[in-house]
Amino acid sequence: MNKIKNICCIGAGYVGGPTMAVMAKNCKDIVFNVVDANKERIDSWNHKNLSKLPIFEPGLEEIIRNTRNINLFFSTNINECISKADMIFISVNTPTKKTGLGAGKASDLKWVEACARQVASHSKNHTIVVEKSTLPVRTAEVIKKILNAANIKNENNLSFDVLSNPEFLAEGTAINDLENPDRVLIGGENEKAINSLIEIYKNWVPEKKIICTNIWSSELAKLTSNAFLAQRISSINSIGALCEATGADVREVARAIGTDSRIGSKFLDAGPGFGGSCFKKDILNLVYLAEYYGLNEVANFWEGVVKLNNWHQHRISQLVSRKLFGTVSGKKICILGFSFKANTNDTRESAAISICKDLIEEGSHLQIHDPKVKESQIEKDLGVKSLKNLTKTKNNSIYDTKGNWLKADNVYQACQGVDAIVVLTEWIEYSKINWKSIAKEVRFPTWVFDARSILNSNEVLGAGLNLWKIGYGFNNDNS
Ligand code: UDX
Numbered sequence: 140m141n142k143i144k145n146i147c148c149i150g151a152g153y154v155g156g157p158t159m160a161v162m163a164k165n166c167k168d169i170v171f172n173v174v175d176a177n178k179e180r181i182d183s184w185n186h187k188n189l190s191k192l193p194i195f196e197p198g199l200e201e202i203i204r205n206t207r208n209i210n211l212f213f214s215t216n217i218n219e220c221i222s223k224a225d226m227i228f229i230s231v232n233t234p235t236k237k238t239g240l241g242a243g244k245a246s247d248l249k250w251v252e253a254c255a256r257q258v259a260s261h262s263k264n265h266t267i268v269v270e271k272s273t274l275p276v277r278t279a280e281v282i283k284k285i286l287n288a289a290n291i292k293n294e295n296n297l298s299f300d301v302l303s304n305p306e307f308l309a310e311g312t313a314i315n316d317l318e319n320p321d322r323v324l325i326g327g328e329n330e331k332a333i334n335s336l337i338e339i340y341k342n343w344v345p346e347k348k349i350i351c352t353n354i355w356s357s358e359l360a361k362l363t364s365n366a367f368l369a370q371r372i373s374s375i376n377s378i379g380a381l382c383e384a385t386g387a388d389v390r391e392v393a394r395a396i397g398t399d400s401r402i403g404s405k406f407l408d409a410g411p412g413f414g415g416s417c418f419k420k421d422i423l424n425l426v427y428l429a430e431y432y433g434l435n436e437v438a439n440f441w442e443g444v445v446k447l448n449n450w451h452q453h454r455i456s457q458l459v460s461r462k463l464f465g466t467v468s469g470k471k472i473c474i475l476g477f478s479f480k481a482n483t484n485d486t487r488e489s490a491a492i493s494i495c496k497d498l499i500e501e502g503s504h505l506q507i508h509d510p511k512v513k514e515s516q517i518e519k520d521l522g523v524k525s526l527k528n529l530t531k532t533k534n535n536s537i538y539d540t541k542g543n544w545l546k547a548d549n550v551y552q553a554c555q556g557v558d559a560i561v562v563l564t565e566w567i568e569y570s571k572i573n574w575k576s577i578a579k580e581v582r583f584p585t586w587v588f589d590a591r592s593i594l595n596s597n598e599v600l601g602a603g604l605n606l607w608k609i610g611y612g613f614n615n616d617n618s
C-alpha cells in the first residue's frame with residue numbers, strides 16, 4: 140500500500156467542498172487540491188471574506204479558515220492538479236437527463252465522463268480514482284473503461300484503480316455528518332487501493348465504522364439509502380393528508396409509530412415534501428434501473444414515492460387557494476423560506492419552487508423571504524423575473540391578476556398587505572416571529588400555513604390570524 144500524499148477533488152460543490160475541507164482538517168500530512176471548471180465558484184472559495192464562500196454550511200467557515208492555503212487549495216488548474224495526485228475524487232454534478240435516452244429518469248453522466256477523460260489524459264503513474272458523486276449503479280464501469288483505454292494507449296506505465304465511496308452528508312449538517320459519520324462505505328476490488336482509502340478515514344473515523352463491499356453493492360447502497368429515507372417522508376406526508384381530513388395530528392401519529400424501535404423516530408417529520416439534489420434523482424435512477432431490467436413492479440413501487448411528493452406539493456398550493464375563498468388571483472402571499480431545508484442556501488428541488496410556481500400561475504403576488512437564498516437564484520428557479528422592490532406592488536389591486544414575485548429583505552416586509560403567510564423552510568428565525576407585530580402588516584382575514592410545524596399555535600391564533608398546520612389542520616375558522 141502506497142501512502143497517499145496528494146489528493147485532487149474534481150468538483151468544488153456542496154459535496155466536494157465540505158468533504159475535502161473535513162479531510163484536510165483531519166489529514167494534515169496530505170495536500171488537497173479542490174478543482175472546478177467554474178472560475179467564479181473557485182474565486183468564491185478563495186475569497187478573503189469567509190462569508191462569501193459559495194455554499195452556506197454551519198461550521199464550514201471555521202474549517203476553511205484553518206486549512207485554506209495550508210493543506211487545502213482551491214483552483215481551476217485541473218490538469219496540473221490531476222497530474223500531481225495519487226488519489227482523485229470525482230465529485231461533479233450528475234443531474235437527471237432532460238433529453239435523449241432515459242430522459243427524466245437516468246442521470247446525465249456527461250460531466251463524469253469528461254472527468255474520466257481528463258484524468259486519463261493527465262494522470263501520471265498509478266492513480267486511485269474514487270467516485271464520490273451520487274452515481275447510478277455501474278458508473279464505475281464507465282470510468283474504468285475510459286481509464287483502461289488510456290492505459291493501453293499510453294506508454295507512461297499508467298495504471299488506475301476505481302473505488303466507490305458514496306457520500307452520506309446531509310446539507311445543513313454536513314460538517315457534523317462528515318466528522319462523525321454513521322458509517323463510511325468503500326466499494327472496490329483491489330485490496331491495496333481500498334486500504335489506502337481506509338488509512339485516510341482512520342485519521343478520524345473508528346475503523347469499525349468503515350464498511351467495505353464490492354463496488355456495485357456500494358453504488359446501489361447509496362441509491363437505496365436515499366430511496367428509503369425519501370420513502371419515509373412520502374409515507375408520513377400521505378398520512379398527514381389523511382390527518383388533515385380526519386382530525387388526527389400527524390405529529391402525534393409520528394411520535395407513536397417512531398417509538399417502535401423497529402421503525403425509529405427519524406425522517407418522520409411531515410413537511411412540504413422532500414427536496415434537495417439527491418432524493419428525487421436517486422429514486423428516479425432506481426426506477427430507471429428497475430425498468431431496464433424489466434422489473435416493472437419494482438419501478439412502479441419506487442416511482443410512487445416521487446409521485447406522492449409531487450402531488451403533496453400541489454396539494455399545498457391548492458389548499459392555500461381553497462382557504463383564500465377559492466382564489467389567490469390578485470392576492471399578496473408571503474412565502475417564508477425558499478431553500479429546500481434550513482441551514483443551507485441550496486434550492487435544488489425545493490418544495491418552495493413548485494408551490495410558488497403554482498401560486499404565481501394562478502395570479503398571486505408573492506413576497507418571498509429567505510435568510511440565505513439570493514434573489515438571482517429564486518429568479519432562476521421560478522423562471523420569472525422579480526419585481527425588484529415593494530413600492531412597485533403598492534398599487535396592486537384585486538383586479539391585477541398577473542402573477543409575480545419579489546424578494547423581501549425581512550419577515551415584516553414580506554408580510555406587508557398579505558392575505559396568507561406560508562412557512563416552507565424551518566429557519567429558526569421563523570419560530571421566533573412576533574405574531575402581534577405581524578398582524579399589523581397583513582390584510583384580514585389572514586391565513587398562516589405552517590408546513591414545518593415550527594409555529595406556536597397560541598401566538599398565531601392570539602394575534603387574530605387563522606392557522607393551518609400541514610398534516611394537522613387546526614384553525615379557528617372551519618371554512
Ligand atoms: C440527503 C441524505 O440525507 C444524505 O445522506 C445524502 O447524502 C444526500 O441526500 P439532503 O438532501 O442534504 O441529504 O437533506 P435531508 O436532511 O436528507 O433532507 C432531504 C429533504 O427531506 C429536505 O427537503 C427535508 O426538509 C425533507 N425532510 C427530511 C422532511 O420533510 N422530513 C424529515 O423528517 C426529514
Ligand code: ADP
Nearest residue numbers: 150151152153154175176177231232250253254
Ligand atoms: P454536488 O451537490 O454534487 O456537489 P454541485 O453542482 O454543487 O453538485 O457541484 C458540482 C461541481 O462540479 C460544479 O461546481 C461544477 O462546475 C463542477 N464540474 C462539473 N464537471 C466538471 C469537470 N469536468 N471539471 C471540473 N469541474 C466540473
